[in-house]
Amino acid sequence: MLQLSKMTTETRNPKTLELDAMSTTDILHVMNEEDRLLAEAIAKELGPIEKAVETIAASFEKGGRLIYVGAGTSGRLGLLDAVECPPTFGTVPEQVVGLLAGGHKAFVKAVEGAEDSKELGRGDLEVIKLTDKDTVVGIAASGRTPYVVGALEYANSVGAPTVALACNKESEIGRVSKIVIEVVPGPEILTGSTRLKAGTVQKMVLNMLSTVSMIRVGKVYKNLMVDVQQTNEKLHVRAENIVMEITSCDRVEARNYLKESEGSVKVAIIMYLVGCKKEEALEKLEKAKGHIREAIKL
Known part of the structure; x- marks a missing residue:
């Protein structure tokens, strides 16, 4: 049986044990207080984040890609970051790719069981012809999503650099990745709802990975988007x-x-x-x- 109780993302937040009985004002205040902790949690992981940025930039310089792999909220965040790169940095759509368990249709409606298959993770990377020039970033708040684990294991087998982005320490995706980013935002105010703090810190880290790697390869001059696509x-x-x-x-x-x-x-x-x-x-x-x-x- 899957054990979730040891995961920080699944534990109860002592500040919100009576969440349903709290006033709207009190709920909003505690949410805001919890969100203030997120930048500090990320600051503890700046070392591996830097390694990931340099690895991604090296992939770009070799003609490789940045490939995000995730399920649920994590996968949607990767896909969102990927689709924002062409208009912001003038990249071709194939340079930053977001793979979501269950395919693009899972962006608006979950595909049952898709995240539980290692084979699907491997298969999606095979479809896009992963090479050792690419960098694969596996995103999973829990750190144990089989779809992501399978993708990272396959990436290792072809020699592609691998990065884990999890919200629990000693994560399974961390054990199968060369670079490990484990940002721990603490228990959610709504127990297990990782679209909240966990989703926010993942978005913040993805902002760092894509933006700074694009800066490193010349997509920015001073602090201006000099490769912006003029589509409107x-x-x-x-x-x-x-x-x-x-x-x-x-x-x-x-x-x-x-x-x-x-x-x-x-x-x-x-x-x-x-x-x-x-x-x-x-x-x-x-x-x-x-x-x-x-x-x-x-």
């Missing part, structure tokens, strides 16, 4: 604003440079700052492996 009016204006901010040109100039660069914020910036044509800017950017600072030096 707001993002067209944002692209113009970024060019204006970095070059100090006016909006008409920014618009003209973006037009000449075929919408590439990076190329427009280099063209303006270096005083060159699009072809030369592209060449510099390629030599600099996408890093604007290095391209300008060239």
Whole structure:
């Protein structure tokens, strides 16, 4: 029989033993107090988080992918982080992948039993042709989800770097991963409801993994999204604003440079700052492996 009682995520929170009898004000206050603890819990795991970021960035530089694997809330959070990368960082959809037990249909309705199969975890990685260039991040609040364990075991077998993100210490996914991130947010105010604090800390760590690895491979200049995809009016204006901010040109100039660069914020910036044509800017950017600072030096 599965033993959950030893897991922090499954224990009762002493502050909310009479949760149903508490006032709305008191419930909100205790939720807020509990949420304040989350950044401190993550701070204790910054070492392995850093190792994970450097590993993911190395995968990107080799042409590999970041692959999130999870079930339920954890899987949905991985999928959410993956789909946000193309508009934010200009990546192709295949560069950051979210695999959810039960498939994409499980995003809105749970697929019964999917998370309990190691074979499904392995099979989903086989379908996307996992290689040793990719990094696999297994996400499970409990730390023992069979779907995630199976995926991580298969990733190890093909030589892909593996990262565990769990909310309990001494997790099973930690035992089968090369890098182990175990952020313990403590008991939920609603016992076992890991969509609360556990889900929040997982989202915060995923923000770190994807954002900082993208910074490391040149997707950011200063603190601006220079690979932003201009898919709507707001993002067209944002692209113009970024060019204006970095070059100090006016909006008409920014618009003209973006037009000449075929919408590439990076190329427009280099063209303006270096005083060159699009072809030369592209060449510099390629030599600099996408890093604007290095391209300008060239």
